Amino acid sequence: xxxxxxxxxxxxxxxxxxxxxxxxxxxxxxxxxxxxxxxxxxxxxxxxxxxxxxxxxxxxxxxxxxxxxxxxxxxxxxxxxxxxxxxxxxxxxxxxxxxxxxxxxxxxxxxxxxxxxxxxxxxxxxxxxxxxxxxxxxxxxxxxxxxxxxxxxxxxxxxxxxxxxxxxxxxxxxxxxxxxxxxxxxxxxxxxxxxxxxxxxxxxxxxxxxxxxxxxxxxxxxxxxxxxxxxxxxxxxxxxxxxxxxxxxxxxxxxxxxxxxxxxxxxxxxxxxxxxxxxxxxxxxxxxxxxxxxxxxxxxxxxxxxxxxxxxxxxxxxxxxxxxxxxxxxxxxxxxxxxxxxxxxxxxxxxxxxxxxxxxxxxxxxxxxxxxxxxxxxxxxxxxxxxxxxxxxxxxxxxxxxxxxxxxxxxxxxxxxxxxxxxxxxxxxxxxxxxxxxxxxxxxxxxxxxxxxxxxxxxxxxxxxxxxxxxxxxxxxxxxxxxxxxxxxxxxxxxxxxxxxxxxxxxxxxxxxxxxxxxxxxxxxxxxxxx
Amino acid sequence: xxxxxxxxxxxxxxxxxxxxxxxxxxxxxxxxxxxxxxxxxxxxxxxxxxxxxxxxxxxxxxxxxxxxxxxxxxxxxxxxxxxxxxxxxxxxxxxxxxxxxxxxxxxxxxxxxxxxxxxxxxxxxxxxxxxxxxxxxxxxxxxxxxxxxxxxxxxxxxxxxxxxxxxxxxxxxxxxxxxxxxxxxxxxxxxxxxxxxxxxxxxxxxxxxxxxxxxxxxxxxxxxxxxxxxxxxxxxxxxxxxxxxxxxxxxxxxxxxxxxxxxxxxxxxxxxxxxxxxxxxxxxxxxxxxxxxxxxxxxxxxxxxxxxxxxxxxxxxxxxxxxxxxxxxxxxxxxxxxxxxxxxxxxxxxxxxxxxxxxxxxxxxxxxxxxxxxxxxxxxxxxxxxxxxxxxxxxxxxxxxxxxxxxxxxxxxxxxxxxxxxxxxxxxxxxxxxxxxxxxxxxxxxxx
Numbered sequence: 001x002x003x004x005x006x007x008x009x010x011x012x013x014x015x016x017x018x019x020x021x022x023x024x025x026x027x028x029x030x031x032x033x034x035x036x037x038x039x040x041x042x043x044x045x046x047x048x049x050x051x052x053x054x055x056x057x058x059x060x061x062x063x064x065x066x067x068x069x070x071x072x073x074x075x076x077x078x079x080x081x082x083x084x085x086x087x088x089x090x091x092x093x094x095x096x097x098x099x100x101x102x103x104x105x106x107x108x109x110x111x112x113x114x115x116x117x118x119x120x121x122x123x124x125x126x127x128x129x130x131x132x133x134x135x136x137x138x139x140x141x142x143x144x145x146x147x148x149x150x151x152x153x154x155x156x157x158x159x160x161x162x163x164x165x166x167x168x169x170x171x172x173x174x175x176x177x178x179x180x181x182x183x184x185x186x187x188x189x190x191x192x193x194x195x196x197x198x199x200x201x202x203x204x205x206x207x208x209x210x211x212x213x214x215x216x217x218x219x220x221x222x223x224x225x226x227x228x229x230x231x232x233x234x235x236x237x238x239x240x241x242x243x244x245x246x247x248x249x250x251x252x253x254x255x256x257x258x259x260x261x262x263x264x265x266x267x268x269x270x271x272x273x274x275x276x277x278x279x280x281x282x283x284x285x286x287x288x289x290x291x292x293x294x295x296x297x298x299x300x301x302x303x304x305x306x307x308x309x310x311x312x313x314x315x316x317x318x319x320x321x322x323x324x325x326x327x328x329x330x331x332x333x334x335x336x337x338x339x340x341x342x343x344x345x346x347x348x349x350x351x352x353x354x355x356x357x358x359x360x361x362x363x364x365x366x367x368x369x370x371x372x373x374x375x376x377x378x379x380x381x382x383x384x385x386x387x388x389x390x391x392x393x394x395x396x397x398x399x400x401x402x403x404x405x406x407x408x409x410x411x412x413x414x415x416x417x418x419x420x421x422x423x424x425x426x427x428x429x430x431x432x433x434x435x436x437x438x439x440x441x442x443x444x445x446x447x448x449x450x451x452x453x454x455x456x457x458x459x460x461x462x463x464x465x466x467x468x469x470x471x472x473x474x475x476x477x478x479x480x481x482x483x484x485x486x487x488x489x490x491x492x493x494x495x496x497x498x499x500x501x502x503x504x505x506x507x508x509x510x511x512x513x514x515x516x517x518x519x520x521x522x523x524x525x526x527x528x529x530x531x
Numbered sequence: 532x533x534x535x536x537x538x539x540x541x542x543x544x545x546x547x548x549x550x551x552x553x554x555x556x557x558x559x560x561x562x563x564x565x566x567x568x569x570x571x572x573x574x575x576x577x578x579x580x581x582x583x584x585x586x587x588x589x590x591x592x593x594x595x596x597x598x599x600x601x602x603x604x605x606x607x608x609x610x611x612x613x614x615x616x617x618x619x620x621x622x623x624x625x626x627x628x629x630x631x632x633x634x635x636x637x638x639x640x641x642x643x644x645x646x647x648x649x650x651x652x653x654x655x656x657x658x659x660x661x662x663x664x665x666x667x668x669x670x671x672x673x674x675x676x677x678x679x680x681x682x683x684x685x686x687x688x689x690x691x692x693x694x695x696x697x698x699x700x701x702x703x704x705x706x707x708x709x710x711x712x713x714x715x716x717x718x719x720x721x722x723x724x725x726x727x728x729x730x731x732x733x734x735x736x737x738x739x740x741x742x743x744x745x746x747x748x749x750x751x752x753x754x755x756x757x758x759x760x761x762x763x764x765x766x767x768x769x770x771x772x773x774x775x776x777x778x779x780x781x782x783x784x785x786x787x788x789x790x791x792x793x794x795x796x797x798x799x800x801x802x803x804x805x806x807x808x809x810x811x812x813x814x815x816x817x818x819x820x821x822x823x824x825x826x827x828x829x830x831x832x833x834x835x836x837x838x839x840x841x842x843x844x845x846x847x848x849x850x851x852x853x854x855x856x857x858x859x860x861x862x863x864x865x866x867x868x869x870x871x872x873x874x875x876x877x878x879x880x881x882x883x884x885x886x887x888x889x890x891x892x893x894x895x896x897x898x899x900x901x902x903x904x905x906x907x908x909x910x911x912x913x914x915x916x917x918x919x920x921x922x923x924x925x926x927x928x929x930x931x932x933x934x935x936x937x938x939x940x941x942x943x944x945x946x947x948x949x950x951x952x953x954x955x956x957x958x959x960x961x962x963x964x965x966x967x968x969x970x971x972x973x974x975x976x977x978x979x
Contacts, residue, residue: 150728152860156695157581237860239945351592450941451916453855453864455826456542457574462587471590492943494582496857498864498913501941505972 006143013139020132025176027129028183028190032116033067039112047108051096054084062109070110074189077109078102106189107212119196126197130219134226141230151237153494155463163417164343170417178414185405188212205261214261220336221257224249227339234342240489240502244328248335256332268298274330277310278369279431281404284376285396314431315438321504322445323435324487333424336413337465338488341421345490348420348467355467358427358484365403366433372399403428422465426484436483444504446511447480447491449473454499460491474499479512534558535840536618536628538608542826543807544634545569546833547840548601554841559600560626562618564607566658568593572636573826575661576688580695585658611782613800630840633779633790633798633805634833637772637824644680644768646742650749652766655689664692667765671698674764678702678753680739681770682709684856687722689767690731691859701732701761703739703753705770715871715894717883718908722858725890729859734759742766772824774809787811789822794846796836804839806832816849818868825854851923852906853916861890866919867906869896879905882929882960884953886911893953897929904932912949913941918975930965933957937970 040063044055057080067073081102088096098105118125148154163169183190191212198218202210210218228245235241255274264270269291277283283306292299317325327334348354372395379385379392386392412424425432439445447470454477460470466484470491473480480500492500535551537544540563548559574588596603607621617627639654641647651667654660668674677693679686682704690700706712709726711719726733738756745751752762774789785791785799789811796804805811807829812821831849838845855864870879880899885892891911897904904927907919918939922932932939936950954967 150860155577155580155582159578159584160581238943239947240943243945448941450913451920452827452830452853453916455573455855456571456590457577458571458583458587458590459574459577462583475590489943496862497855498862498941501913501943503944506976509976 003147006147009143010140010147013136013141013143015136016132017136017140020129020134020136024129024133024194027118027125027193029069029071030116031069031114031118031193033070033073033110033113034065034115035063035109035113037063040109043108043112047100049098051084051088051098053087053096054080054098057083058109066115067113070106070189070192073110073113074102074106077106081105103186103188107192110189110192111195111209114192114196118193122196122199126200129197130222134222137226138229141226141233144230145233145236148233153496154234155459155494158343158346164346166347166418170344173417174414177416178410181405181410181414184212184216185409191215202261205258206264208264217257220332221253224252224335224339227342231339231342235493238489238493241493244489245338247329248331248338251330252332252335263298269295269302271302272332273302273305273309275332276314276326276431277306278366278373278434279331279333279429280306281369281372281399281430282396284373284380286376286380289380314435315442318435318438318445319443320445322443322485322487322502323432323439324445324485324489324502326435327425327432327486328488333408333412333429334422334486337416337421337425341413341416341465344416344421345465346420346462347418348422348426348465350461350464350467350469358467361427362429362433362436362484365407365428366430368399368403369430372396403430420465420467422467422486425486426466432484432486439485440481440483442507444507444510445487446503446505447473447485448501448503448505449477449479450497450499450501452477453497455497457496459494459496460500463490463494465490470500477512479510481511532557533629533840534627535560535630535632536626537561537632537634538618539563539634539636539807539809540566540569540603541572541634541636541807541829542569543636543829543833544632546830547632547634547806547837548833549599550834550837551840552599552601554837556600557840558602560602560604560628562604562606562608562620562626564605564621567603567605568596570658572656575655575658576692579661579664579692608778610778611784611803613783613803616802629802631803632836632840633776633784633803633809634807634829635775635778635809636829637808638775639685639768640681640771640773641768642770644739644742646744646750647768649742649744649766650747651764652742652750652768654768655685655692656772664765668693668696668698670696674698676701676761676763677765677767678761678763679767679769680753681768682706682735683769683771684710685772686767686769687726687858689769690726691729693765693767694729694731699732701734701763702726703737703755704733704735705738707736709733709735711871712873713871714908715869715875715881715883717885718892718894718910719871721885721890721892721910722861725859725861772808774811774822776809787821794848795839795844796832796847797839804836806836812847816847817852819849819852823849827853851920853919858910861910862913863908863910864914865906865908866914866916867896867904867923869894869906869908882957884949884956886949886952891949895929895932897932902928902930904929907932913943914939915941915975930963933963933967934965935968935974937967938975940970 040058049055061076081098085097158164194215195210195212198210198215201218202208202214228249231245232242251274256272260270260272282288292303314326328338375387375392375395378387407428408424412428415423454474456471456475458471460474464470465488466486468482468485470480487502489502492502535557537548540561544561548561551557551559568589569591570588571590574583577583578585578588609619609621611618617625619625637656639656653663668677676699678701679689680703690702693700708716708719709722723733739753740756741754742750743752743754750766752760753766754760776786776790779786783800784803789809790798790805791813792798792805792810793813796806796810798805808824810832815821828849832847835845835847852868853866878899879896882895889911893912894908896906904922933954936953940948950967954965957963958965
């Protein structure tokens with residue numbers, strides 16, 4: 001196969017991918033919905049809806065009628081809900097008030113009302129969206145195994161390409177990702193059609209139809225697998241990258257996706273065994289603790305495991321291997337950043353100013369998480385909803401909204417093409433902040449600088465996704481011991497002179513401040529370093 | 532407080548300024564005509580290739596200079612008047628100094644080839660050269676072919692740059708094998724093959740006769756001493772560099788090829804020093820050349836002269852030789868001395884190992900009779916500087932080096948290691964029975 005035909009395959013792949021993506025993107029506004037009386041009655045019973053206002057409203061304006069797209073159906077449900085709650089509050093009928101959000105209510109009703117082509121042809125629709133997306137992306141990515149030529153560093157043209165140099169393609173990706181996360185977190189009723197596509201898969205795993213979080217989890221795995229293929233091709237000379245990519249894939253698919261779903265099928269609580277508190281910020285929330293305590297042996301095991309994971313396993317592993325064992329070998333956020341986000345890693349800011357912002361923000365989030373969890377636990381044990389006049393649930397909701405949804409999701413991933421692939425990991429993740437303390441002060445991990453070989457070219461700094469100015473250390477012959485380093489190993493990979501090596505060794509000599517570099521006569525080094 | 536003026540904002544001048552600032556509150560001024568801020572010359576190629584933007588090549592942020600009270604002056608020094616200690620700048624201004632450091636680096640060699648000053652004939656050294664190349668060879672539509680003249684490190688870098696934009700490249704190399712004045716033949720051969728793998732039209736044992744122009748004075752072809760006429764759009768002249776000291780011709784400062792300096796890096800004139808590529812030692816230090824146009828020696832001279840200027844007269848004493856480069860995809864490192872067949876003495880014995888398929892090889896040089904380890908070249912394997920520096924300092928013999936070779940490996944984790952193969956080849960070549968020692972963190976991190 002010659003290079004020209006490879007390029008043609010890539011172009012075909014791109015078109016197929018865009019068709020799949022286009023259909024997927026249009027789905028939220030398509031489809032036909034019709035709510036049966038029977039179905040609605042079931043919902044009323046299941047959700048224990050006591051609001052006669054709401055029931056009447058829905059019976060009158062929704063049941064038996066056809067709606068084109070969720071944009072037609074969802075406002076009516078929201079209106080009915082608002083009207084019902086308004087009436088009940090006015091009449092002080094608090095037992096009738098509906099606490100389900102309008103988004104959730106619309107999703108619930110919408111999910112069971114789909115009657116059109118999409119809801120009836122889940123398999124075909126899966127092929128037209130996920131199927132085309134996967135095939136197209138692979139056709140686009142795989143020919144690079146030949147097109148990229150000999151193995152080695154493949155960064156040619158990154159700053160000439162629109163997509164990787166903040167051009168219009170990057171901005172389109174940005175808009176798409178941000179919108180996707182906004183739908184996911186704040187308008188899940190528009191994800192109803194997406195859930196149909198993966199219903200068969202969800203049913204085969206957990207036995208339940210898919211919700212929008214299942215769509216997200218499934219898509220996450222698919223995106224990681226496809227983009228991991230890209231990583232394998234790009235870094236095929238670098239065993240560290242290959243092993244690491246395989247590891248994040250494994251943990252995402254098995255631990256974050258399959259095991260929790262299968263646990264649900266086995267009547268166990270949904271739990272991701274690798275997701276450590278405080279990244280898993282709602283681990284100590286009342287509903288979770290109650291669910292664990294009511295789940296018998298496995299619940300108790302998860303409770304103990306979760307605590308031991310955070311307090312013992314995580315720090316001990318960081319002591320031996322640095323925080324990379326978690327952040328770039330295991331973590332799902334890290335996994336996405338290292339696969340989908342790899343083309344954007346060069347966009348992290350290396351300025352001193354960014355470093356200052358980073359330290360305030362990430363430690364601020366850690367503090368927030370700890371204070372919130374403190375309040376939560378106090379509330380749980382003291383069996384009270386408020387602490388010092390502050391409602392625990394409002395603090396939890398604030399954290400979920402600001403940190404859990406907006407920071408980790410919308411900004412963390414949505415901003416990949418503009419601010420780089422580790423915005424969340426660098427500026428927001430409370431677990432990363434915690435691991436960072438351990439890495440900085442008590443660990444065997446360091447990036448060793450190879451004596452005087454550095455030529456200050458700056459490839460390392462440019463491609464550091466965490467915004468560390470690696471060169472600033474390398475050119476001084478100083479090992480890199482930074483709390484933020486996630487150990488992705490790319491600085492070492494892109495170094496043209498073999499200067500950087502990620503390694504674990506004795507703590508003594510790990511930090512090596514040197515005024516004068518190796519290569520000078522020994523006397524001068526002694527003179528300066530001993531003064 | 533003295534008034535220190537440094538001409539040149541490259542690695543040597545900037546390192547001197549930084550170290551003087553660390554040790555004193557002298558007034559420091561750096562003059563450069565090339566660029567407003569210090570940048571890393573070694574990274575220019577990556578800007579053209581799209582790995583980086585120009586600002587990524589600047590190791591310090593722009594506020595750094597003001598914060599550290601290092602004045603930057605963008606000007607060209609026309610000449611030096613050491614009698615009243617002033618510099619004449621372009622445009623007629625002048626600036627005085629108490630102590631002057633000359634750190635003006637190099638410029639590309641031109642050997643009087645006919646047509647060497649035509650349009651679209653250029654070297655690759657300065658920021659301006661990069662800008663010129665961007666203009667002359669933006670893509671393979673404008674630049675149909677480039678001919679590169681001179682088979683050294685800059686030549687192969689320029690070839691790599693142009694190939695990154697799919698521009699056809701013809702590479703004229705005077706030697707019979709690439710860089711064989713420096714590399715032993717096995718290694719030189721490996722690089723020859725690798726150049727061809729990258730679809731570069733390598734012409735060994737070929738000299739440039741003449742560059743031919745069109746009616747507008749643009750280069751359109753080169754003629755070689757083999758009688759070939761090669762049509763091209765751009766000609767790259769990369770036959771080494773020479774000190775950039777023309778402006779000092781009548782200054783009274785003693786010049787050879789470079790600015791003559793003693794071990795304190797002082798010139799013949801009091802209070803004038805020279806460092807970096809432009810400095811020429813009266814006598815070569817060890818096996819080093821009197822002029823060393825290498826990144827780290829510039830840095831080291833900067834570190835050294837700063838000591839002297841701040842009242843601690845310190846001789847420039849570079850330690851054991853080391854260097855590194857990258858030939859397309861192949862990383863190269865060297866520690867100690869491994870000479871090419873052309874330059875080595877009779878007692879220098881070479882042990883060479885090359886991987887059967889991959890572009891990986893090493894050469895270890897040792898003394899034939901005493902077995903003393905002299906140096907190592909590695910291609911495609913990274914080695915630990917500190918370990919080889921220690922072994923050279925301790926005068927280890929070759930058997931020791933072979934035995935403990937695993938300690939020196941600096942490849943990333945999970946890389947395949949080749950020490951066992953290397954040791955067994957050594958054993959069979961020299962009838963030895965060495966068993967390689969397991970890598971020991973304790974030895975590696977023990978301070979000598």
